[in-house]
Structures are given as C-alpha cells and as structure tokens.
Amino acid sequence: xxxxxxxxxxxxxxxxxxxxxxxxxxxxxxxxxxxxxxxxxxxxxxxxxxxxxxxxxxxxxxxxxxxxxxxxxxxxxxxxxxxxxxxxxxxxxxxxxxxxxxxxxxxxxxxxxxxxxxxxxxxxxxxxxxxxxxxxxxxxxxxxxxxxxxxxxxxxxxxxxxxxxxxxxxxxxxxxxxxxxxxxxxxx
Ligand SMILES: [Zn+2]
Numbered sequence: 001x002x003x004x005x006x007x008x009x010x011x012x013x014x015x016x017x018x019x020x021x022x023x024x025x026x027x028x029x030x031x032x033x034x035x036x037x038x039x040x041x042x043x044x045x046x047x048x049x050x051x052x053x054x055x056x057x058x059x060x061x062x063x064x065x066x067x068x069x070x071x072x073x074x075x076x077x078x079x080x081x082x083x084x085x086x087x088x089x090x091x092x093x094x095x096x097x098x099x100x101x102x103x104x105x106x107x108x109x110x111x112x113x114x115x116x117x118x119x120x121x122x123x124x125x126x127x128x129x130x131x132x133x134x135x136x137x138x139x140x141x142x143x144x145x146x147x148x149x150x151x152x153x154x155x156x157x158x159x160x161x162x163x164x165x166x167x168x169x170x171x172x173x174x175x176x177x178x179x180x181x182x183x184x185x186x187x188x
Contacts (some may be wrong), residue, residue: 010060023047075124
C-alpha cells in the first residue's frame with residue numbers, strides 16, 4: 001500500500017460481533033504489524049470514522065476502491081417530479097435529475113425500515129412497488145396461511161356506563177364486564 005491510496009477493508013469487528021467493511025486510506029502512520037500473540041494486524045486510517053483503526057483477522061482488502069456513499073432514488077419517475085431541489089444545470093440547459101440518497105447504516109437508528117437507502121421518500125418507494133409488485137411477490141409467494149399457537153382467556157374487569165338523570169346530568173355507573181385476552185404461547 002502506498003500513501004494516499006484508498007481501499008476497502010473487511011474484517012471481524014469484535015465490538016460489533018460481526019464482519020464489517022470499511023473505507024480506508026493509507027498514510028505514514030498506517031502499518032502492518034503483529035500482536036504479542038503473533039496475530040497479523042493492520043492499522044489504517046478509517047475514512048468513515050475519520051480516525052485510525054486496528055484490524056485483526058482481515059478477510060479482504062480491495063485496493064483503489066471505496067464503497068458507494070450514495071444511491072440514486074430507484075423510482076424511475078423520480079426525475080419527473082417538479083421540485084426545485086431536483087433542478088441541475090445552468091442557463092438553457094437545465095434538467096430535473098433523480099434524487100441522490102446518502103447511504104446510512106441501517107443497524108443504527110431504530111426508526112429506519114431499510115427502504116430509505118434506495119428511495120428519496122415513501123411515495124417513490126410505493127411507485128416502485130406498484131411497478132414491480134408481481135415480481136416482488138414472486139420472490140416469496142404465500143400460498144398457505146400461517147398459524148401462531150396461542151391461549152385465549154376470559155378476564156373480568158371493572159368498567160362503567162354513563163346514565164343521564166332527570167336533570168340531564170351524566171353519571172358514571174360502575175359495572176363488571178368480561179373480555180377475551182390472547183396470550184402468546186412460548187414454544188422455544
Ligand atoms: Zn425519488
């Protein structure tokens with residue numbers, strides 16, 4: 001590796017408990033070395049973390065390549081929607097361009113659903129689903145219902161009714177009622 005060279009590095013990250021791939025850049029402070037127990041190590045500059053990282057158990061090193069940081073919105077009509085943020089070009093050569101999406105780590109942010117890395121908004125996502133629904137269903141068709149074993153229990157609980165009196169006031173009148181409760185069965 002030479003200074004300034006970029007690469008993709010894949011290794012087992014104990015901290016995350018899984019194999020990860022990161023964008024790296026080589027400089028003077030980067031090195032190949034060995035731990036006390038003679039495990040081969042690579043200290044590299046991690047472009048995404050903006051800091052140095054030491055990797056052991058490296059399973060892949062692709063020189064000259066960086067991972068894509070953005071995707072284009074996958075709705076084929078995205079570039080036809082007339083919004084000012086899609087306008088590119090100058091003078092008489094202006095166009096509406098497909099929106100670019102910054103790729104996020106989907107394991108971070110519990111509110112992320114997974115589609116956000118490929119579509120600029122939910123309407124674009126649904127446009128794509130509408131267009132390709134038959135092929136999407138063909139990936140994993142459902143031809144039989146599934147069943148979840150449960151227990152159903154009846155439960156008594158206290159509630160109330162409202163009754164109006166002769167003065168037109170509403171009063172709470174307590175009563176007992178029954179409801180049906182679905183209880184999951186643990187079948188580990
Ligand atoms: Zn879009």
